[in-house]
Every structure is written in C-alpha cells, then in structure tokens.
Amino acid sequence: VSSSSSEHDDRARKQAEAKLETVVQYVHRLRHIEECSGAGECSVTDEEILSALGFSSESLARAAISIEALREQYHDREDALEYIYELPLEICVRTGWEPVGGPRKRLADEYYILLCSGGPAVRIWGELDDYGEPCTAVLEYQDWFTEWVPHTGGHQHKDELLEFARCFSYTMP
Numbered sequence: 001v002s003s004s005s006s007e008h009d010d011r012a013r014k015q016a017e018a019k020l021e022t023v024v025q026y027v028h029r030l031r032h033i034e035e036c037s038g039a040g041e042c043s044v045t046d047e048e049i050l051s052a053l054g055f056s057s058e059s060l061a062r063a064a065i066s067i068e069a070l071r072e073q074y075h076d077r078e079d080a081l082e083y084i085y086e087l088p089l090e091i092c093v094r095t096g097w098e099p100v101g102g103p104r105k106r107l108a109d110e111y112y113i114l115l116c117s118g119g120p121a122v123r124i125w126g127e128l129d130d131y132g133e134p135c136t137a138v139l140e141y142q143d144w145f146t147e148w149v150p151h152t153g154g155h156q157h158k159d160e161l162l163e164f165a166r167c168f169s170y171t172m173p
C-alpha cells in the first residue's frame with residue numbers, strides 16, 4: 001500500500017465518519033421526540049439543537065431566530081423526518097437471481113442509500129426482508145477506482161443506521 005492510497009483511504013473514511021455522525025444525530029433526534037414533548041424538562045442542550053438543525057451561533061444571530069423557536073422546531077417529528085429525507089442523494093434497490101420462466105419476484109433483495117458521491121463516496125448498504133423492509137444496514141465508503149469498504153465505526157451504530165434506512169420505502173411503483 002503506497003502512502004498516497006492510504007491517504008485516500010483516510011480521506012474517504014473521514015467522509016464516512018462525518019456522514020455517520022449526521023445519520024446518528026438525526027436518528028437520535030427522532031428517538032428523543034418519541035419521549036419528550038419539548039415542554040418542561042428536556043435533556044437536549046442548545047448546542048445539540050443548533051448542530052442538529054444546521055445552525056451555528058453566528059448564523060442563528062444572522063437569521064434572527066430565537067433558540068426557543070429552534071427548540072420547538074427540534075421537537076417537531078415532521079421536521080425531523082424532512083431532515084432525514086433530504087440526506088440521501090440516491091436510493092437504489094437490486095433484485096437477485098430470477099428463475100427463467102418466472103414468476104418474477106415482486107420485491108428487491110438489497111438496497112443502498114447514497115449519502116455522498118464521487119471520491120470519496122459514502123453509502124448505507126443492506127438487505128431487505130420478505131416485506132421489503134431493511135433488515136441489515138452497513139456504512140460503506142469508496143474512493144475513486146476502489147471497491148466499497150465497510151466502515152468499522154458504523155458497526156457500533158448499526159441500530160441507528162437501520163432505523164435511518166427504515167425511514168424510506170423500497171417498493172417500486
């Protein structure tokens with residue numbers, strides 16, 4: 001392995017880590033909404049709210065929005081799903097081997113959610129169960145001209161990755 005290819009791998013891995021952080025943050029927001037109405041005691045800090053909604057303290061001041069308004073937005077489930085829906089660049093499915101003469105399978109076997117394209121590229125790849133729902137989710141990354149590599153850090157967040165993947169539909173029209 002030459003030094004330049006390991007640098008490339010490092011860059012791709014960092015990109016995957018950044019995407020993983022966002023996915024985990026968005027899923028934790030959804031989980032939090034399930035158990036907190038936003039009124040009264042709330043364990044989420046102002047910093048976490050700014051970060052999850054894509055604000056810095058500077059952009060907050062420029063936008064003239066109060067942290068209270070953002071805190072309310074943070075607890076809005078529809079809004080949390082919007083953030084999740086806007087993350088993928090592309091969602092694809094693949095069906096496996098088909099017997100000649102059919103019948104054709106109705107549902108796909110595999111899916112991927114592309115989060116970042118080019119070099120480096122990042123995706124969540126997994127298998128679909130008999131109902132077309134994701135049953136596995138693996139974070140993978142790829143640099144120009146290399147194979148997809150599973151990101152080891154994604155393993156400890158496989159529940160979050162799966163929850164994220166289950167926010168989307170994989171049935172064909």
Ligand SMILES: [Zn+2]
Pocket residue numbers: 032036037038041042043044075
């Ligand atoms: Zn809360």
